[in-house]
Amino acid sequence: MGHGHGHSHTSGPLVLPDHEARRVxxxxxxxxxxLVLAAVVGMVVLWPRGEGSPIGSRPFAAPGASLETATVTSLDVDDCRQAAASLGGSADASLLxxxxxxxxTSGAGKDLVLPVHVPTESRRVADVGDRLQVMYTPSALAGGTPYxxxxxxxxxxxxxxGVVYLVLVVAVAGRRGALSVVGLLLATAVLVLFMIPALLSGRSPLAVTLVGSTTMxxxxxxxxxxISVRTTTALLGTFAGVVITVxxxxxxxxxxxxxxASDETSVTLMSLVPGLSLTSLLTCGMVIAGLGVLNDVTITQASAVWELHAANPGLSRARLFTGGMRIGRDHIASTVYTLAFAYAGTALPLxxxxSLIDRAVVDTVLSGEIAEEVVRTLVSSIGLVLAIPVTTAIAAALCPTTAAPAAPAPEPDPVADPGPDSGPREVRRGRHSA
Incomplete structure (x- = not known):
């Protein structure tokens, strides 16, 4: 915490006296x-080392196959059926x-126009000019096409x-927006370079979640x-919310x-990474999913308390807390359904x-796949709700309390309340003017 905190901790008009700045x-x-030291030590201890990284250890293509690129020229396979036949493939309509x-556009068949097998669900959105990634398997040529x-x-x-997003963020939010993008990139680097390798290497998901979330x-x-009192207050509130959520x-x-293990991806992951606990991984996902919204409300809540203090430095800590919680209730009301809608949108196909299954509504909601989303929403929402009073209390405790200045004495009215010397003089003046 730099010396500048002794004078101005916020972007607003709030200025703390030197003794209060030192206390804060x-x-x-x-x-x-x-907290910072614990995060650094935790990353050093949990960082995967001494063993080969599991990332990228599984080949994407089968032996002999390669990943190539192509551009759609026609949605009608008849336009290129003869090209496949000229390469020695079958022209059987059922195979194509x-x-x-x-x-x-790459590989051994570059510049050739050939049939490409496309699943029905992906073919529906295909159009001429679309660029594709295709798998080239030479041994599949007899089936009509190797692509x-x-x-x-x-x-x-x-x-x-991405470019539009960056331009708008910088144009609207200026330097603060650019720094927020940099912060997002650094937090993503923590997720990609530390948390994912650590989880795949068998480190404790709970420890990785706490250390990784704190570092992010x-x-x-x-x-x-x-680095300021306001952001540090929000950070402490966020950390409290993370602990509660965990x-x-x-x-x-x-x-x-x-x-x-409610979907195929989770089951596949368990088979590829022996010893990985999907239950612990589910906990890790719940924390990371709510981290952004949690930090958003704590930043806003801390700012609200400091602004209340700046507007009226004479407010007691109890008044600051109650005033901040009035604002916090609006945050709770808006973010709770934000989380619910976000998870509902993610799980909409599920x-x-x-809903198509003839089953009681309660049983459907409490089935394994949907119950995960329900629990995820409830856990994140509870952590969010509790983080708001914690953040408000921390901010109120850090705000300096000063006695409200005494109201200045009113100017005496010489007519309504004449002094001992002015009474006769005013009376005589009134008589003279009469």
Whole structure:
């Protein structure tokens, strides 16, 4: 905490006296420095080392196959059926029923227009000019074409959206917006370079979650908002919310008998990474999913308390807390349904599929797949709700309390309340003017 905190801790008009600044710096340093040290030590201890990284250890393509690129030229496979036959493939219509024509743009078949097998669900959105990723398998030539659809190439539209996002953030939020993007990138680096490798290497998911979440918060918050009393207050509130969320998610997954193996991806992951606990991984996901919203409300809540203090430095800590909680209730009301809608949108295909089954509504909601989303929403919401009064209490405790200045004595009215010497003089003046 720099010396500048002794004078201005916020972007607003709040200025603390030097003795109050020293008190606040001491209290925050006594809490935040051990938290930073714990995060650093935790990352050093949990960092995967001495063993090969499991990331990228599984080949994407089968032996002899390669990943290539192509561009759709026609949705009618008849336009390129003869090209496949000229390469020695079969021209049987049944073997090419789900294919379309594409110009191969890399690999051995570059510049050839050949059939590409595309699944029905992916073919519905295909159009001429779309760029594809395809798997080239030479041994499949006898089946009509050696090229099979893998995915669409999305680099251009995603990059365009990214550029628009960056431009708008910087244009609207200025330097603070640019710093928030930098904080996001650094927090993402913690997730990708530390948390994912540590989880795949068999480290304790609970320990990785606490250390990783703390590090992500420290980096993102301080880079985006700067090192100040306000941001440190919000950071402490966020950390309290994370601890609460971790505890609730551990209890919730155990009490509700959630296995974490509710979809095919989870089952595949368990087979590829022996010893990985899907239940613990579910807990980790619950914490990370609510981290952004949790930090958002604590930053806003801490700012609200400090602004109340700046507007009226004479408010007691109890008044600051009650005033801040009036604002916090609005935060709770808005963010709770924000979380619910976010999770509902993510699980919408699952909800629609479950709705087609002739089953009681309660049983459907409490089925393994949907129950995970319900518990995730409830756990994150409870952590969010409890983080608001914790943040408000911390902010109110750190605000200096000063006695309200005494109201100045009113000017005496010489007519209504004449002094001992002015009475006769005023009377004589009145008589003279009469």
């Amino acid at each position: 710096r001491f209290v925050l340093a006594a809490v935040i420095v051990p 029923a789900d294919a379309l024509c594409a110009r191969i 099979v659809f893998v995915d669409y190439q999305r680099q251009l539209p995603v990059a365009a959206l 918060m420290l980096v993102a918050v301080y880079v985006a908002h700067g 505890g609730l998610s551990l209890w919730g997954t155990g009490a509700a008998n959630l296995t974490g 909800i629609l599929t479950a």
